[in-house]
Amino acid sequence: MNKELVELRVNGRRHELAIEPSELLLDVLRQELELTGSKRGCDDSSCGACTVLVDGVPVLSCTMLAMSCSSSGGATPEITTVEGIADHGALAAIQKAYGDWGGAQCGYCTPGFMVTVKALLDSNPDPSEEDIRRALSGNLCRCTGYTQMYQAIKAAIEAEKSAR
Amino acid sequence: MSDFSIIGKAVALIDSAGKTTGQGKYADDLALPGMLYGKILHSPYPHALIKRISASRARLLEGVVTVVTGPDAPNKYGILPVGHDETALAVEKVRYVGDNVACVVATSEAIAERALELIDVEYEALPAWFDPEDSMKATADWIHSQRPNNIEKDYHHVFGDPDKGFAEADYVTEHRYIAAEVTHAAMEPHSTLASFEIDSLTGQPGRLTVWSSTQVPYYLQHKLSIVLEMPMSQIRVIKPLVGGGFGGKSEVIPLEIIAAVAARKAKAPVKITYSREEVFWAHRGRPRTIIDLKTGVKNDGRITSVAAKVIQDGGAYCSYGVVTILYSGALLGALYDISNIKYDGYRVLTNKPACGAMRGHGTVNVRFAFESQLDEIAVHLKIDPAEIRRRNLLKPPCVTINNLRVQSYGLPECIEKVVERSQWNTRRGKLPPGRGLGLGCSHYVSGAANSIIRSDMPHSTVNLKIDRDGGVVVYTGASDIGQGSDTMVAQIVAEVLGISLARIKVVAADTDLTPIDIGSYSSRVTFMNGNAALRAAQDVKSKIIAAAARKMGCAPEDVIMRDDRVWKQGANIQAPPADQAEAAQGSVQEVSGRVEGQTLRGSLQQKRKDEGPKDQMSFEEAVVSAIDFSGALSGTGSYAPPKEAR
Numbered sequence: 001m002n003k004e005l006v007e008l009r010v011n012g013r014r015h016e017l018a019i020e021p022s023e024l025l026l027d028v029l030r031q032e033l034e035l036t037g038s039k040r041g042c043d044d045s046s047c048g049a050c051t052v053l054v055d056g057v058p059v060l061s062c063t064m065l066a067m068s069c070s071s072s073g074g075a076t077p078e079i080t081t082v083e084g085i086a087d088h089g090a091l092a093a094i095q096k097a098y099g100d101w102g103g104a105q106c107g108y109c110t111p112g113f114m115v116t117v118k119a120l121l122d123s124n125p126d127p128s129e130e131d132i133r134r135a136l137s138g139n140l141c142r143c144t145g146y147t148q149m150y151q152a153i154k155a156a157i158e159a160e161k162s163a164r
Numbered sequence: 165m166s167d168f169s170i171i172g173k174a175v176a177l178i179d180s181a182g183k184t185t186g187q188g189k190y191a192d193d194l195a196l197p198g199m200l201y202g203k204i205l206h207s208p209y210p211h212a213l214i215k216r217i218s219a220s221r222a223r224l225l226e227g228v229v230t231v232v233t234g235p236d237a238p239n240k241y242g243i244l245p246v247g248h249d250e251t252a253l254a255v256e257k258v259r260y261v262g263d264n265v266a267c268v269v270a271t272s273e274a275i276a277e278r279a280l281e282l283i284d285v286e287y288e289a290l291p292a293w294f295d296p297e298d299s300m301k302a303t304a305d306w307i308h309s310q311r312p313n314n315i316e317k318d319y320h321h322v323f324g325d326p327d328k329g330f331a332e333a334d335y336v337t338e339h340r341y342i343a344a345e346v347t348h349a350a351m352e353p354h355s356t357l358a359s360f361e362i363d364s365l366t367g368q369p370g371r372l373t374v375w376s377s378t379q380v381p382y383y384l385q386h387k388l389s390i391v392l393e394m395p396m397s398q399i400r401v402i403k404p405l406v407g408g409g410f411g412g413k414s415e416v417i418p419l420e421i422i423a424a425v426a427a428r429k430a431k432a433p434v435k436i437t438y439s440r441e442e443v444f445w446a447h448r449g450r451p452r453t454i455i456d457l458k459t460g461v462k463n464d465g466r467i468t469s470v471a472a473k474v475i476q477d478g479g480a481y482c483s484y485g486v487v488t489i490l491y492s493g494a495l496l497g498a499l500y501d502i503s504n505i506k507y508d509g510y511r512v513l514t515n516k517p518a519c520g521a522m523r524g525h526g527t528v529n530v531r532f533a534f535e536s537q538l539d540e541i542a543v544h545l546k547i548d549p550a551e552i553r554r555r556n557l558l559k560p561p562c563v564t565i566n567n568l569r570v571q572s573y574g575l576p577e578c579i580e581k582v583v584e585r586s587q588w589n590t591r592r593g594k595l596p597p598g599r600g601l602g603l604g605c606s607h608y609v610s611g612a613a614n615s616i617i618r619s620d621m622p623h624s625t626v627n628l629k630i631d632r633d634g635g636v637v638v639y640t641g642a643s644d645i646g647q648g649s650d651t652m653v654a655q656i657v658a659e660v661l662g663i664s665l666a667r668i669k670v671v672a673a674d675t676d677l678t679p680i681d682i683g684s685y686s687s688r689v690t691f692m693n694g695n696a697a698l699r700a701a702q703d704v705k706s707k708i709i710a711a712a713a714r715k716m717g718c719a720p721e722d723v724i725m726r727d728d729r730v731w732k733q734g735a736n737i738q739a740p741p742a743d744q745a746e747a748a749q750g751s752v753q754e755v756s757g758r759v760e761g762q763t764l765r766g767s768l769q770q771k772r773k774d775e776g777p778k779d780q781m782s783f784e785e786a787v788v789s790a791i792d793f794s795g796a797l798s799g800t801g802s803y804a805p806p807k808e809a810r
């Protein structure tokens with residue numbers, strides 16, 4: 001299949017890549033850009049481990065064509081992966097809280113949760129318990145049972161508030 | 165000072181930052197220069213002879229490097245020494261839809277996938293069995309010729325006098341219970357990367373390194389050695405981060421062997437990662453189980469006798485089956501005080517993905533039947549379900565009728581807590597339709613007394629290295645699969661040495677670097693590897709204390725190590741100033757007090773002054789004095805189950 005030259009903006013950096021039109025965003029991120037934080041868990045958009053943000057909106061990169069995220073005349077969409085969440089080389093509040101509260105056990109689903117929670121808190125800095133549960137409903141975790149995650153998210157919100 | 169300073173406290177997993185930033189590497193995140201991708205061709209038939217395989221069309225596709233088939237590695241293996249019934253790829257027949265037929269190695273996954281369609285396989289279908297009770301009646305076309313009537317293993321155990329027990333019962337009930345098959349569904353699909361190095365002396369492919377999503381790196385090393393006919397010392401297995409196991413990675417999974425065989429044939433590193441569909445085919449989950457259960461009780465609810473006939477639908481290969489069906493019977497004995505037990509267990513082969521070990525290995529389904537029947541008995545006798553359980557409790561420490569040692573129990577306290585917190589006495593039977601309160605109990609053995617490959621050798625060994633600046637490296641074979649064993653080991657070592665967690669680095673589950681640990685299964689890691697870590701740390705501690713005691717002019721028993729300091733009993737200990745406590749969180753702490761130190765390549769070259777005895781010192785000072793005293797400082801500890809338990 002013929003490759004095409006595309007431009008992707010990932011975590012604030014611009015990349016020019018030659019990719020096949022059929023390539024999935026997840027594969028391009030993991031294999032071409034070596035951003036292996038985003039995970040493949042299910043192949044069919046049921047687990048959320050591959051979640052990334054496109055212009056701040058959570059999308060499943062395992063079922064999205066990479067080409068659909070390149071510039072097509074207008075502005076190039078901004079892709080944020082888990083690697084783009086850390087705060088100037090240190091853990092962001094939510095990352096620290098997930099560690100402290102046991103929100104990550106095996107950690108395979110964690111990158112998807114990190115970007116999903118980021119999208120939630122960016123749009124709604126003080127979510128209710130129900131807002132949190134609804135926002136996380138597209139991400140599966142097999143280890144923790146979620147309670148520790150809810151605690152971590154609340155702790156991160158408190159940490160952000162007291163830092164402000 | 166009897167309280168703990170590190171263990172028993174909630175700390176972040178020591179690898180949590182790698183997990184929340186995406187920097188941590190799982191097997192499929194790894195890549196090597198020149199790495200190729202493998203894709204497996206799976207059988208579309210549940211049971212068929214392979215008459216012919218032709219891969220010539222596939223090989224012609226641009227980007228395909230090689231195609232691997234059964235004859236490339238025909239040696240049989242299996243997780244249990246008594247169950248060597250698998251080959252890397254099917255040699256003469258396939259036994260379930262999804263069985264492994266061939267593997268294409270190509271420069272991309274997409275090309276490998278396209279090439280699968282170009283492999284021509286001629287099958288001759290055989291009769292297939294999907295229900296274990298049918299399968300047991302088979303008189304021909306057995307799934308494995310060495311297993312007549314498709315019975316992998318049967319056990320017939322009698323403990324006490326079950327007939328007498330039933331005769332003494334006031335009430336006997338008997339029912340059939342069926343538990344459905346379950347799979348582990350770990351978030352991470354299995355993945356393996358295999359790579360050979362050229363040997364400098366022979367110029368030929370030599371050592372093999374395998375990175376794999378495994379709970380049992382040392383068993384993988386052993387099975388690779390059987391299939392590839394290489395010494396174990398030439399095979400290095402490294403467990404990167406593992407995205408959950410639950411038993412699904414507790415044995416050697418086909419892709420782990422296939423990747424190594426493919427790398428050998430392709431003469432290049434090969435990575436294979438399962439799709440989610442392939443994970444279901446590889447399976448090794450909890451088998452569908454048919455339980456015919458009979459229980460006899462006195463009118464007061466005391467159990468007099470139990471008889472169970474258990475049939476497990478094992479799927480097409482042995483896997484852990486011989487053990488699963490053993491545990492199903494053995495664990496009938498250890499939860500309640502039962503003096504008469506009869507058990508007949510059948511592990512049956514069927515043409516379905518192989519079942520294996522899954523959380524609560526062997527016990528869960530039979531426990532479901534047992535607890536259900538106990539509830540039915542409670543209803544019949546009009547005894548509260550919590551009360552009938554109380555009336556049948558064991559009194560540990562004790563040995564059960566089937567010779568299980570029960571050291572710790574906790575069940576009475578557990579039942580009371582559940583009764584209290586569920587408001588059992590006030591809410592039960594009064595909830596709206598569709599809601600109810602029930603009680604079920606279960607238990608498990610913390611660590612099997614025998615390893616899969618029988619020997620008297622330790623099940624876990626841990627080594628410690630201490631650097632001159634007080635940094636501690638722990639080498640443990642334990643496989644952290646998300647349960648936190650790396651953190652557990654670090655906590656135990658930190659506690660024993662009285663130092664902060666920040667000083668400890670854990671190197672884990674790398675067969676070249678770490679001493680053997682038999683794996684993350686059987687709820688054994690904290691017990692066995694934790695004890696090995698404890699002993700390794702105590703070994704080092706005794707050396708540090710001997711040197712510190714000499715220096716402080718006191719008996720070793722009077723030396724205390726805690727909070728990154730070492731002092732003589734009764735010394736007036738000043739808490740370190742806040743800024744120094746902060747520094748202890750980092751990797752380097754300054755040498756203070758009366759020891760002169762100079763930084764040399766990141767470590768401390770220590771010069772001792774002639775000085776009188778002191779009564780306290782920093783951890784690094786104590787370490788340096790121990791190195792001075794004995795020339796080197798390292799420790800080792802092992803755990804082997806006691807002989808009487810084996």
